[in-house]
Amino acid sequence: MILDGKGLAARRLELLKEDILEEKLSPTLATVIVGDDPASHMYVRMKHRACEQVGINSVNVTLPADTTTKTVLDRIRQLNEDPDIDGILVQLPLPEGIDTESVIASINPEKDVDGFHPLNMGRLMTGLPGPRPCTPKGIMTLLSEYNIPTSGKRAVIVGRSVDVGRPIGLLLLHADATVTICHSKTENLAEITRQADILVSAAGRAGIITADMVKPGESVIDVGTNQVNGKLCGDVSFSEVEKIAGAITPVPGGVGPMTIASLMENTADIARNRCVHFM
């Protein structure tokens, strides 16, 4: 079965649009992009398009690639203090020379739509409510909407990034999965991935998940967004793994659109709660 992230995300955006109207919310998302990386600009444009679709206002701040960390921090302070801004998203990766950790830590945690602020990472770790990182949240929505069980199941994650690998591990753990996080130093990777009921690949290496690494019936979630000869492809060798997996997400059309849907949901949640729910 192919897991249709694109279709599910579209349905969720429709529902969110109705909720925003009914609840008379007027959320505003601010995006901050530093430099001129074409992929980053494309992603930010997609986020603004989604905002338009659901009735979220959006503003963008673009800073030149040679901006100093201090200038980025100053702009974020302005957005933090602006009562008209509900959510702040700093598009990653930031150009070399900018202190990403300080930038993320400077975002008001109440406006942190990505859930990347250390306080919100702590809330995720402990299971307290808070905004959850968008890609992991989108994956959990996809699993639950397709009734793919997690409780007692073996989840194997390939990749230990702070934005995907680690937080999806925690969300799956909170959902009572038995979680293994693999990475570039893992020995006998195929042996481990073959034991999974749910395999999440967030390694960022095209084609690293091959048919021999997947057991029949396994659910395979592909987070890869790799450019290969100008074409977007995932971490999974789709054509061979599709025949073995019980369920699999395509790239494009799988996790990517769910990430954007989660971002819209987080932005609306922040507008609803405004310092209440997350504290």
Ligand SMILES: Nc1nc(=O)c2c([nH]1)NC[C@@H]1CN(c3ccc(C(=O)N[C@@H](CCC(=O)O)C(=O)O)cc3)C=[N+]21
């Ligand atoms: N602060 C921050 N938050 C992020 O959430 C964040 C980020 N920085 N930096 C980059 C990554 C990447 N990311 C994607 C979002 C949507 C698609 C997506 O919708 N992709 C489409 C295809 C797009 C295409 O056609 O190229 C799909 O998979 O179907 C992909 C990747 C969010 N990220």
